[in-house]
Amino acid sequence: MPTCSAFPRLTATMAALCCAVTASVTTGRGGVVARSPLQDLVSQRTVPGAAELSQDAHGVVRFGTAGVADVRTGRGIRLTDRFRAGSVTKTVIATVTLQLAAERRLNVDDPVIGHLPPATANALAGARYGRYVTVRQLLTHTSGLFSYTDDRGFHRDFFGRGFAAHRFVSHSPDTLVRTALAHPPYAPPGTRYRYSNTDYLLLGMVIRQVTGRSYAAEARRRVIAPLRLSGTSFPGTRATLPSPHGRAYSASGPGTAHDVTELNPSAAGAAGEMVSTLPDLNRFFQALLGGALLPPSQLRAMLDTRATGGCYGMGVFPVRLPCRRTVWGHNGEINGSYVQTLATADGRHLVSYRVNSDSRLPQKTEARLLRQEFCD
Template identity: 40%
Template sequence: MQLRPSAVALATALAVGLTTLPLAGVAAAHSAPSKSCSAQTSSPSTSRGPDAEALCAALAGLPDQDATAAIIRVGGKGSWHGVAGVRDITTGAPALENARFRAGSVTKVVTASLVLQLAAEGRVRLDGTVQHYLPGLLTKDFKPITVRQLLNYTSGLDAGASLGDSVEDGYPHRFETLTPRQVVATAVAKGPQWDPGTRQEYSNIHYTVLGMLIEKVTGDSYAHQASVRIFQPLGMRDTSFPQGPDPLIHGPHNRGYDKFSGELTDVTDWNMSDRWAAGDLISTTADLERLLVALFRGKVVPKPQLKEMFTLPHVPGARYAAGLEKLELNGKVIWGKTGSRPGYATAIAAAPDLSRTLVYSVNATDAKGDGLPIAERFGFPAFNR
């Protein structure tokens, strides 16, 4: 888990919906916070199942200064589901457990899976180069960059342009469009950061290029390939990508908020098209749990290629493989991925043998900040035992 242009026509109409609320008023914005904790164990011995007490404690008191809502699903040896907080701070409506949300960089797990499927089909070689698959994309300043180096963040590509260095900076531009091709062009213009394969640096740019590669190899859109290859076969009916610059989350969802100068600002409606294959996914905790379990069982990526998702590159300090990150918690090895977009913090994680799985979506009030406090509160308890 990672522990850290033209305006759209409907911008004016959506801007009218701006909501701000002093942080001190969050707890008073509703009369009865929604909290539901349930545990189902696969054994009469509850000590083998999730630590329900710790997980319920994580949800206690929502909404608060850190989050307005949270949804947690724990599986493996025993299962546990919990939801707490409010759907909307202005109405106090209880949070929805089936809510759709922006999953941020969890998108990279989908992108890596698509590339590895194509590798299994012989349509992409992991040691093949960007220069081969996307001729003309990179300048002559770049040494050959392999597909594998994109997957594990060792390509040496610099970060591309954005519409703001922070949520607050980006907020006035939230309905503008910065296309993936524009993002890549600005990255290429900076030249290489270092020789490919010598260092690892996490960045969206690697997966933006992989999205372009998927489209070039398949002759199809990235979103459609994700749908027909992953979402539909796994029954992920509530998972999709926005249609181009569409800033809305369609279907049931809990609204997202971010702190601006001591107040909460509604940041739910946002054009995320620049994140695309690196961070544009919309999903639910149930769907992501389905993806996580199927992936680890070798039902998404064939097992010969799946090993790429659990193999770190031989560079100093490497933590990331293809799409997944490795960490150790309470003496356990865990593989997973976090994601964050304004108002939404997401994580998927599991032990390699699936004895414990975790998916959460937290409407964090500082989702793009240091993700460790959110992970410690809502994620770490899942691996207590």
């Protein structure tokens, strides 16, 4: 999907799941709706259920579902279902950070140690290259800092064999940063792009240090409330999903479905704890790219990928389509959930789609879906 190397994920790869198959498609203004590639994934028993919501530049809205939200009851996926949005959280965190820059409460070229709590600042300053990392480099994943999710112990406990025993454990940002700093950096700051969840964990701490409020509180005040994103929340350490919601599934082997709906999302924190809905994600990206959340200079900076060789901006990445169009957005992957939102640069034409498993969609499936949505 993205034009650069695959992004490290807040998930493990999953095998096939058994499920019933249903399908429905509705449109806001009528017209022929092509069969979604997501329906094929359900038919092939790759995922239990899938949903897709799009709006084109003329205001035509399409919503389609396939499969089930709950393999036990057979309930279908609903448009208002809440789900874990994973790393789409990063787009919201980047938006809040750039709003603070627009208000001159920080400069993106400031060393980040000047905007962190003293203990974290000292720990980072004592790490190799740490004192030279800037806010901009965190936003663009060019800090070189090791991603705490790549730590073997963390990966085992949150994604692997230790998940059952550790799924409800609370993690503090300080602890997760220490996990990251126990490893050497990937590269000196600013020298190359390497996706790291540690970057956005630190940005969440920057927001608190600059504003005196948590990143969740600032996101609610600056993004969620103004846009009336009624299905979006930051659960903190709450393990359950708000209603209505379906179930989230992972698998350790063919045909073996594991319900992973309940988990403590503090392991993801500012890098991926957000819960949302497809309508909310569309509304957020439409407002963001349409200029309703950032001044023009900050929005241009968000879409500037020169520091990463075209891979990533600030909380968003570009996807270049075969019809010579480029769309912008982010994906999110966490135990039992995969979602992606992509939109044209003006935010007028966009699509959000999700599956209730932590399986990254086959590249051909996503390519066909996006070609069908934006090119055909």
